[in-house]
Amino acid sequence: MTLPQSFGWIGLGAMGYPMAMNLRKRIPTDSILLVNDVDRTAVERFIRESSEFGRVVEAATARDVAEQSSCVFTMVPEGRHVKDVFLTPGTGILAANTAGKLLIDCSTIDRASSIEVAEAVKASSAVGNPTRFYDAPVSGGTLGAAKATLTFMVGIAADDPNFPVLRELLALMGGAIHPMGGQSLGLAAKLSNNYISSLNALSTAEGMNLAIRLGLDPKVFSNVMKTSSGGSYANSVYNPVPGVCPEAPSSKGYEGGFKIQLMKKDVGLAIDAARQVDAKVVLGLTGLGVYSAASEDPRFRDKDARIVYRWLGGIEPKL
Amino acid sequence: MTLPQSFGWIGLGAMGYPMAMNLRKRIPTDSILLVNDVDRTAVERFIRESSEFGRVVEAATARDVAEQSSCVFTMVPEGRHVKDVFLTPGTGILAANTAGKLLIDCSTIDRASSIEVAEAVKASSAVGNPTRFYDAPVSGGTLGAAKATLTFMVGIAADDPNFPVLRELLALMGGAIHPMGGQSLGLAAKLSNNYISSLNALSTAEGMNLAIRLGLDPKVFSNVMKTSSGGSYANSVYNPVPGVCPEAPSSKGYEGGFKIQLMKKDVGLAIDAARQVDAKVVLGLTGLGVYSAASEDPRFRDKDARIVYRWLGGIEPKL
Amino acid sequence: MTLPQSFGWIGLGAMGYPMAMNLRKRIPTDSILLVNDVDRTAVERFIRESSEFGRVVEAATARDVAEQSSCVFTMVPEGRHVKDVFLTPGTGILAANTAGKLLIDCSTIDRASSIEVAEAVKASSAVGNPTRFYDAPVSGGTLGAAKATLTFMVGIAADDPNFPVLRELLALMGGAIHPMGGQSLGLAAKLSNNYISSLNALSTAEGMNLAIRLGLDPKVFSNVMKTSSGGSYANSVYNPVPGVCPEAPSSKGYEGGFKIQLMKKDVGLAIDAARQVDAKVVLGLTGLGVYSAASEDPRFRDKDARIVYRWLGGIEPKL
Amino acid sequence: MTLPQSFGWIGLGAMGYPMAMNLRKRIPTDSILLVNDVDRTAVERFIRESSEFGRVVEAATARDVAEQSSCVFTMVPEGRHVKDVFLTPGTGILAANTAGKLLIDCSTIDRASSIEVAEAVKASSAVGNPTRFYDAPVSGGTLGAAKATLTFMVGIAADDPNFPVLRELLALMGGAIHPMGGQSLGLAAKLSNNYISSLNALSTAEGMNLAIRLGLDPKVFSNVMKTSSGGSYANSVYNPVPGVCPEAPSSKGYEGGFKIQLMKKDVGLAIDAARQVDAKVVLGLTGLGVYSAASEDPRFRDKDARIVYRWLGGIEPKL
Structure with missing residues (x-):
């Protein structure tokens, strides 16, 4: 060719x-x-x-x-x-x-x-x-x-x-x-990756909120996680807490980034694919519930998916 | 001093x-x-x-x-x-x-x-x-x-x-x-980190299983994730699929590592702490259910927590 | 007046x-x-x-x-x-x-x-x-x-x-x-009731499927539940398994009844209301994930909500 | 014989x-x-x-x-x-x-x-x-x-x-x-029934708390549910809210009844059975997480399982 x-x-x-x-x-x-x-x-x-x-x-x-x-x-x-x-x-x-x-x-x-x-x-x-x-x-x-x-x-x-x-x-x-x-494995990779990233974003949002409410400084905690078992792209690149990653959408009013309703769509596609190949999804259904609930709300719709942090009632440091 | x-x-x-x-x-x-x-x-x-x-x-x-x-x-x-x-x-x-x-x-x-x-x-x-x-x-x-x-x-x-x-x-x-x-923030960090890592381990286990069942090679997919939004410590260091990380417990019969019942204990402690400070936990309760169910089973107990992959019915490549 | x-x-x-x-x-x-x-x-x-x-x-x-x-x-x-x-x-x-x-x-x-x-x-x-x-x-x-x-x-x-x-x-x-x-308590009752009924429908669908796969006759089991702690409207009136309640939508190809996307809508409204009054919802988010996933699928959309039984892979007795 | x-x-x-x-x-x-x-x-x-x-x-x-x-x-x-x-x-x-x-x-x-x-x-x-x-x-x-x-x-x-x-x-x-x-179907029925009842107890606890926080009187709402789609044994016999069912453990300080750690045990057994026969459990894992977390807490352990209502932070009417 x-x-x-x-x-x-x-x-x-x-x-x-x-x-x-x-x-x-x-x-x-x-x-x-x-x-x-x-x-x-x-x-x-x-x-x-x-x-x-x-x-x-x-x-x-x-x-x-x-x-x-x-x-x-x-x-x-x-x-x-x-x-x-x-x-x-x-x-x-x-x-x-x-x-x-x-x-x-x-x-x-x-x-x-x-x-x-x-x-x-x-x-x-x-x-x-x-x-x-x-x-x-x-x-x-x-x-x-x-x-x-x-x-x-x-x-x-x-x-x-x-x-x-x-x-x-x-x-x-x-x-x-x-x-x-x-053939079709590009899509398979995309959906599997986004399935995982949607859940890691949510787990990180939950854990960061817990950490902050327990008294930890979000930047200090996020920094420690970078070399610990809780570390991930969701922590170090797209941290859901405003101010932790200055370039991330969360630090810019959750503007830009990947819209939450598209994240919901991808999780849904992944779960549908999982049913077809009999792959057990457990966290994914709970995650889909969260992204679905948040996507319906006009305060979160069209914002970056990491706004689930706000949906959770996460404490937002002043920027 | x-x-x-x-x-x-x-x-x-x-x-x-x-x-x-x-x-x-x-x-x-x-x-x-x-x-x-x-x-x-x-x-x-x-x-x-x-x-x-x-x-x-x-x-x-x-x-x-x-x-x-x-x-x-x-x-x-x-x-x-x-x-x-x-x-x-x-x-x-x-x-x-x-x-x-x-x-x-x-x-x-x-x-x-x-x-x-x-x-x-x-x-x-x-x-x-x-x-x-x-x-x-x-x-x-x-x-x-x-x-x-x-x-x-x-x-x-x-x-x-x-x-x-x-x-x-x-x-x-x-x-x-x-x-x-x-004071007490060392524990706060430990519990928050382990809360996140327990969930990332599970999300990665679910997503890897989906990927493999859709036809992807686990090493190729894991490698792509290292620079993608699904990337995490759970993917690149402690990947739950046997053979992906040769040094990880999953590649050694899930021996060594962090025992699944201890992971369950830590998730439980984190959820308890979250109740005290009114931090919403969503994925964590589903995750605790999984670690709890798997910990009770003699086939998984005392093994590395990443054995949730096997609990999920994950496909295990021949090593 | x-x-x-x-x-x-x-x-x-x-x-x-x-x-x-x-x-x-x-x-x-x-x-x-x-x-x-x-x-x-x-x-x-x-x-x-x-x-x-x-x-x-x-x-x-x-x-x-x-x-x-x-x-x-x-x-x-x-x-x-x-x-x-x-x-x-x-x-x-x-x-x-x-x-x-x-x-x-x-x-x-x-x-x-x-x-x-x-x-x-x-x-x-x-x-x-x-x-x-x-x-x-x-x-x-x-x-x-x-x-x-x-x-x-x-x-x-x-x-x-x-x-x-x-x-x-x-x-x-x-x-x-x-x-x-x-004022507004009619809606409050409707949403709270539907929140519960959507989850009971799903719990019953899951439990009936488990029972049937373990070897139980669905009618016999459903009948026993009518006087047991698992009993509910979801069991005795709108049982999700075809043939158990002859008049229920499940026995008529899941036609008639309450469309699954409307059930999803009501669960979503209830969860939104719950956030406003700080009521913890736990099962509801997982339930919303299920109804959301099933609603998107053309095989389930527009059917009675109890078709989650089929979505779960439930065994359907011949009618 | x-x-x-x-x-x-x-x-x-x-x-x-x-x-x-x-x-x-x-x-x-x-x-x-x-x-x-x-x-x-x-x-x-x-x-x-x-x-x-x-x-x-x-x-x-x-x-x-x-x-x-x-x-x-x-x-x-x-x-x-x-x-x-x-x-x-x-x-x-x-x-x-x-x-x-x-x-x-x-x-x-x-x-x-x-x-x-x-x-x-x-x-x-x-x-x-x-x-x-x-x-x-x-x-x-x-x-x-x-x-x-x-x-x-x-x-x-x-x-x-x-x-x-x-x-x-x-x-x-x-x-x-x-x-x-x-043979073995007595156990199958018991586990399947308890699986469902544990989840209905939790869904009812969540929905009752939502209803009360939205302003509804718990007895009035429970009464309406008796003839509505949210109705169940968990509502009408063992309602988790104190005062709704005067004879239920919830109205007696959650004393008597079915201990929460036994409920957890039964849900765990049901989920284990479900894995063996490949029955999908979705709500059950989240439910197990809740019962597991609550069972570990000395304030809830040894109390009737319906104390999950208190674990949820449910509003308790004065008796």
Whole structure:
């Protein structure tokens, strides 16, 4: 597989917009970027803001995107949107001639939808000139998307001959590019990681609140945990207590970061996947209850997920 | 406060024995070490094994220990034992003349008992020549105790003039010595840290099992998590899946490490403390249920706490 | 307070429609019923189907309903809808002259919204001829609504002089009419009851599954529980296992009954209320996690809440 | 099977003592009762207090009991005790000649131990004159034991020809005698029932506290629940709020009733059984956490399990 020369992008939301922008900035100036989104305003704004970096053209349908580009990225909210984009008769990606093309879905969705699309791609693939589809969800949030420092977890084997091309492409928008072993395993890794991180965020929020109420200074305690058994990314990078990590959303009014309703969505997807493979989830159901309750409350919705600390009634040091 | 010249040790169990041994090895050869334990066999063995390093003498009671040494360490299982050792009329530490002496309790116990002892020490303290009592629980397990790499969380302020002496003494048995701010805050830090670590161990066990059942290679996934939001000590140092961390108890049949019933005890102590200060615990109650259920089962009891992975029905890679 | 002669109804959904129909059938033939709903089709159908029982007239706005009737019932999905119906400037109920009128909200909503509306009613109430507002949520589902056997939990004191009129009116649509003590306490009772019933449904589902897997016959076991400590409405009336209660939704493919997403909504409202009054909820968060996970799954959504039994992987006897 | 003429009783604890007393009172005066317990004082007291009702003789070992009686009851705390009593070489029941005898274990223990004993009995049983062993755990507590109103859940089929004799015997000590279908199913029913009742007690405690904090009168609310979906034995018979059920332990300082540590034990046994048959337990683990935490606290230990209401911080009406 060689590097594609024409590109398509479907989905210009909070994540997709900055990712597509980084793509446009870093692909050759003379290559074309086809874009499509249900929100025409986003498309128009994108064309306006990106055209200094190269040619950007609106495509009327997902099929049109796929028809005119050799590599298509998709970044949409849910499994049903991915299925719509790929499978809608007449206007979906698979209604185009995709022989030899590369289709990369960066959405975080349920495995079933991704596997369904992967199989449809395979079934429609031309003999001798296959279409390739990869799940490549990201972590790093809107900040990582803007700074092109996203981590990609990719549903491909490390020794797959196509991986080098994928890595080169994804590196235009991210930092670490992890091959997770095979089809759908990018999603599997994303969901399993977020399942754990959502719970570690909550355990750390509970334990920090306990510590502070017992009289400990949050920064001193967090610092000790960095080299103790309670240590984690949730403690040292995204500590839920305001002021402990100055750069974390908790220190900025829980703005930025990863929205709590998206955390709830990911925990839900992980639990659904767990049921399918008969993996026992215990803490996760309690955690889902907490994220669900907090997400419904207008004071917490749209804030960084670590606002569960406030939901818990955590003591907030003055900043 | 100057460095004490005579030492006492009460409690020669799984942790206390190797700690006292390191103490004996590192204090001046000509200083005396008084020892006491309810288990006479342990005392005799200790004297036999330690006498090459200096003078070790059995004391009949805790009072006798305190009478004859200027610094006494205690390391016993539960709050009631600490209270017995200090407060028993006639034979307890406080029945001795402890003016100017240093009493250091390394046990992990409930705060209420520690505070009760601290107040009794204060009440019995001589004017102008006070007795000093500090809570200084440890983490690091029996391995840390043996290697003198324990972490101490000490109930003292960083700028307390007595801290340098405490640090010098505890460094004979450990690595990091953390002043946590004041009386009882060593215990507060220990319990809060273990509360979080017990939950992170369980969340990681659940998420690893999910990942493996979804098809991921445990080492590859764990490695990706090291730089992702799911990362933690529970992932990178004490991963619950056999084979992921070759040095972890999980890779050695869950032998060594921190016994699951002790993890249960610590979570229980943390939850009890949380009730006292009105800190909401959510995941902790579910976690306590799991550790409680697993601790009762003879297949898991006495094994490292990370055996919750097996309790969950986690898939175990062949080693 | 005397019985009103003209009536208004706002909200002709799954519950409101049959309730309003029973009202129309049972109020005097010559009294008028004003109706309003955002769904014009529902209004037209209602007028078509009810006009044989007496006069029914569409009102363009909630204000028009209130202007032309001395008693207005509201039955809408959420707190924000109730607030819209009452408080929208110009077109809401409180834009009308409501002096001396009776306003009864049967919706199951969050307390905060209900209290906000109650206070707005009070503030706008005429001196000497007050407007009266009561929260009167129902239980009994669409079947109870159709058969006029609903249970009403009313936010009024048992000895309030207005209660007899309220009781007479509500009895047109229901069976038991419970005065719960005062304003907002109808909702408090509804949410507290549903909180408990949602958990008992789940505990019974879990325990029945355990019993069946251990070899017990579900009917025999359920029967024994009827006189044992495990007994409950969840066991004897709405048993989650197919075939145990022939009339329960579980025996009819989980059709009918109380939709699982509404159960989730009520548990969420109860937990939110609990946070406000500092009531500890423990099981509820785990329960919310389960109902949340199951509600998201298309196989369970829109089914009776007792389908959590299937979500749990419960063994289903052949019917 | 005909009614036995000589009886044996092993285990004279809080439950066994009054049960054996009722047995002695109701069997023919001229029949003998052999008794055995590890606590000699209990045996002596029993003989002193019961001898007015007929002959009672101490037996030195379980084997001696079984040797001299045609029907033996056992009532001991845990599975390991049952195994000791039956299987200890030389002194256990099975060391006696038990051909044709009836062995009834009323203990609430883990299924594995019961099945192990059942199989050992079967293996040692004489051809043509079998020994019979039944699990027959009880519910009803010490009060039911004293009043001979216990409910028995018996591991036997309803149409088993031996059931009439069993029923007649157990009716000497209880009220309802339920044949649960076959060997070990008495225990299965007991554990499943207690699993559910422990959770319903907790859900009711949480919901009652919520209701009271929202302003509801506990008796009024409890009364409404009796005919609503939140209704249960936990509400109407053993309501956890003081004053709601005047006869319940909660109204008597949580004295009497079912000790919280025994509730914890039963939930633990149920969860262990659930793991064996792959029944998903969700609420149960959170519930076990609560009962475990509360059982460890000296303020709650030895009190009726419904004291979880106080553990939750429930508001207690003045009695």
